[in-house]
Amino acid sequence: MVGQVDWPRFVALITSESSRAALELSLRTASAATVACVLLGVPMAVVLARVPWRGMAVIRALVLLPLVLPPVVGGIALLGAFGRTGLLGRHLVAAGVQIAFSTTAVVLAQTFVALPFLVLTLEGAMRSGGQRYEAIAATLGARPSTVLLRVTIPLLAPALASGVVLSFARALGEFGATLTFAGSLQGRTRTLPLEIYLQRETDPDAAVALSLVLVAVAVLIVVLARPRSRGAW
Numbered sequence: 001m002v003g004q005v006d007w008p009r010f011v012a013l014i015t016s017e018s019s020r021a022a023l024e025l026s027l028r029t030a031s032a033a034t035v036a037c038v039l040l041g042v043p044m045a046v047v048l049a050r051v052p053w054r055g056m057a058v059i060r061a062l063v064l065l066p067l068v069l070p071p072v073v074g075g076i077a078l079l080g081a082f083g084r085t086g087l088l089g090r091h092l093v094a095a096g097v098q099i100a101f102s103t104t105a106v107v108l109a110q111t112f113v114a115l116p117f118l119v120l121t122l123e124g125a126m127r128s129g130g131q132r133y134e135a136i137a138a139t140l141g142a143r144p145s146t147v148l149l150r151v152t153i154p155l156l157a158p159a160l161a162s163g164v165v166l167s168f169a170r171a172l173g174e175f176g177a178t179l180t181f182a183g184s185l186q187g188r189t190r191t192l193p194l195e196i197y198l199q200r201e202t203d204p205d206a207a208v209a210l211s212l213v214l215v216a217v218a219v220l221i222v223v224l225a226r227p228r229s230r231g232a233w
Contacts, residue, residue, distance in 0.1 A: 005212065006205040013209040021187045022195035023213065029103065029191065030171040033110035037118045037167040040111070042160070045122035046148065050131070064116045074112055075180025082108065082181075105182035106189050110171035117170055118163035125159030126152070169218050 006013065013019065048060055066074055082089045082099040092099060099105050133155065137147045153160070175193040182189040184198065192214050200207040 005208055009205060010209050013203075013206045014213050016206070018186055018190075018195060019206070019210055019213075022190055022192045022210075023217075025103070025106070025187065025190065026172055026192040027217075029106045029110055030168055032107045033114055033171040034164055034168045036107065036111045037115045037171075038160075038164065041115055041118035041163065041167075042122065042153070044115075045119050045126060046152065048119065049123045049126035063119055066113050067116045071113055071174065071176025071178075072180050075109060075177035078105070078109060078112060078177065078181040100181060101183045101185070101189060103182075103188055106178055106191060109177040109181045110174045113174050113177055114167040114170040117166040118160075121159050121163035121166060122156055125156055129155060165222055168221060172218060172221075173214065 044063055048056060048063070069077075079100060080086050082092070082105070084090070084093055084098070084100060086100075089100060099108070133151050134147050137151045138144075142150070173193055174191070175197065178189070178191055179194060179197075184190045184194045190198075192210060196207050196210045196214065199210060
């Protein structure tokens with residue numbers, strides 16, 4: 001039965017070829033998705049928190065939509081956009097670029113579901129911190145880009161660290177959107193959550209062992225990142 005750990009076989013279960021491939025792929029794609037979240041999420045958070053425009057409520061709702069959508073629905077949306085016959089996918093395929101059911105699709109799916117966590121964390125920190133220091137820098141003649149890089153982002157460092165941790169953890173555990181948009185190809189798109197799901201049907205002991213590994217990795221990431229974001233937690 002699932003729920004008991006087969007300790008005598010534990011090492012063998014988590015070091016099998018499929019298990020190691022799934023863990024390595026998960027770590028690589030979750031790291032790439034986290035970088036994408038930072039590159040996209042920081043500007044989004046700045047715009048949402050600082051730009052006084054009435055239509056920002058709609059934009060915020062679109063950014064946070066993955067939080068309320070079932071991951072499978074998100075995967076279907078990504079497939080409709082980047083699939084072989086999707087809105088953008090058909091043009092990419094014509095140019096020789098295939099995204100759906102590839103490792104890139106895994107990164108996109110993970111970014112899609114993890115991005116709101118970073119945006120929410122940063123936007124909340126910016127709103128609670130106010131604009132006093134930014135206003136002072138602007139009155140001293142600093143350009144907007146200088147204010148952003150030298151004042152805003154350093155002040156947001158603790159919140160950014162927290163957002164990075166949350167985004168990475170969410171990307172690491174992503175399942176539904178990945179399965180729908182990227183499929184489950186060993187060594188290419190089969191991440192650790194997908195491997196656990198498949199092993200649950202064929203080898204419940206392996207599923208339990210891999211679940212413990214996923215929990216341990218997630219806890220380790222949070223523990224290692226906590227000293228850097230102590231002011232935000």
